[in-house]
Each structure stands twice: as C-alpha cells, then as structure tokens.
Amino acid sequence: MHTKRVLSGTMLAVQLGLTALIAFGPALPAQAAGVAKFDKAGELVRPQGYREWIYMGAPLTPNDMNNGKAAFPEFHNVYIDPASYKHWKKTGTFRDGTVIMKELVSVGSKQTASGNGYFMGDYIGLEAMVKDARRFGDQPGNWGFFRFTDEKNYDFNAMKTHARANPAANCASCHQASAKQDMVFLQHYPVLRASKP
Numbered sequence: 001m002h003t004k005r006v007l008s009g010t011m012l013a014v015q016l017g018l019t020a021l022i023a024f025g026p027a028l029p030a031q032a033a034g035v036a037k038f039d040k041a042g043e044l045v046r047p048q049g050y051r052e053w054i055y056m057g058a059p060l061t062p063n064d065m066n067n068g069k070a071a072f073p074e075f076h077n078v079y080i081d082p083a084s085y086k087h088w089k090k091t092g093t094f095r096d097g098t099v100i101m102k103e104l105v106s107v108g109s110k111q112t113a114s115g116n117g118y119f120m121g122d123y124i125g126l127e128a129m130v131k132d133a134r135r136f137g138d139q140p141g142n143w144g145f146f147r148f149t150d151e152k153n154y155d156f157n158a159m160k161t162h163a164r165a166n167p168a169a170n171c172a173s174c175h176q177a178s179a180k181q182d183m184v185f186l187q188h189y190p191v192l193r194a195s196k197p
C-alpha cells in the first residue's frame with residue numbers, strides 16, 4: 001500500500017511495538033489487578049502489611065486434637081486484601097487479583113483468667129492464595145498456592161522471602177474438594193458470609 005512507503009522511523013517503531021504486543025501480550029511480570037508481586041522467576045514475593053488487611057477469621061487445628069501432627073498447626077489468622085474485599089461485598093465473588101493470607105500462630109497457653117481454652121502464642125508460618133487468571137489459568141479456579149513457612153523449625157524469622165507456586169496435588173486438590181466457594185473455605189469465615197450480598 002501507498003502509506004507503507006511513507007512510514008517514518010518512529011511510526012515504524014510504533015508499528016513494530018504494537019505487532020509485538022499483539023503477538024506476545026504485555027511482558028510479565030506486570031500484574032493486572034491485585035497487590036501480589038512476582039519476581040522475574042515467577043515466584044511470589046512475600047506480601048507485607050497484611051495484618052492491616054481485612055481479617056476473615058481464625059480457624060484452629062491444634063496438634064493435640066490431631067494426633068500431634070496437624071497439617072497446619074495451631075491458629076490460622078486469615079486476611080484478604082482490602083480492594084478484593086470491597087469487590088466481594090459488591091459481588092459475592094473473588095476478583096482476579098485476590099490475595100488471601102493465612103498466618104500460622106502457635107497455641108501459647110491453654111489457660112487464662114476466664115478458664116481453659118486455646119490462646120495465641122507466636123507467629124510460626126505464612127501461606128498465601130493468589131487468584132490470577134493469566135499466571136494460573138491452568139489451575140483450578142485460577143488460584144496459585146504458596147507456602148513461606150520454615151517447615152523445619154517453624155521459625156518466623158527464617159521464612160522464605162519468595163515462594164514458588166505449589167503443585168495442585170499439594171494444596172489445590174483439598175481446597176477444590178472441600179471448600180465452600182471458589183476454593184475458599186467460606187464455611188469458616190463469618191466475616192465473608194455476613195458481607196456477601
């Protein structure tokens with residue numbers, strides 16, 4: 001065509017750029033909606049500041065009710081990022097980009113002034129779920145599952161700073177089989193149930 005011959009260098013560069021964008025999509029690791037950050041190797045960078053997100057609840061699977069070896073020992077403090085919670089309140093669904101953190105807390109004592117029970121001790125681990133259709137399009141619900149926990153000593157200060165997504169058999173399969181909504185155990189989170197439209 002006529003126009004092709006009069007393309008300037010700049011226009012050609014723009015044209016090539018557009019062609020590359022259409023052919024290969026935007027370069028990773030640009031993240032669409034969520035707060036999750038991934039490194040160049042595709043590992044999740046340990047999120048910060050999540051204790052100021054929305055608190056979903058605190059399920060507890062203590063070792064002493066699980067033959068001394070619970071899969072996720074003790075308390076699980078669960079948080080969802082604020083923008084995704086806003087979306088949840090509007091739609092009752094988890095948006096692409098949702099990040100849910102599960103912080104493990106040991107049982108500190110079993111007695112206090114008001115009686116016997118389970119009381120939080122120290123932070124001992126951290127897990128995460130990230131919903132990202134582009135990264136985890138081939139995973140159930142498009143969720144990626146991550147474990148930062150130091151599995152040897154449950155030392156919070158020795159946790160990983162970056163974590164690779166777990167194979168579905170390690171994490172997703174159990175969530176898929178038993179979680180109430182979109183791989184999330186809604187049955188254990190009154191905060192989410194009460195705010196669902």
Ligand code: HEC
Binds near residue numbers: 146147
């Ligand atoms: C045997 C079943 C099972 C396996 C395997 C499992 N989970 Fe879960 N997960 C649960 C249950 C049950 C809950 C909710 C109650 C609780 O925390 O105990 C939960 C809760 C969570 C939550 C909070 C959000 C939610 O869906 O309730 C995260 C995050 C999470 N798990 C991450 C992981 C990661 C990461 C792995 C793999 C390393 C994993 N889970 C493996 C059963 C499982």
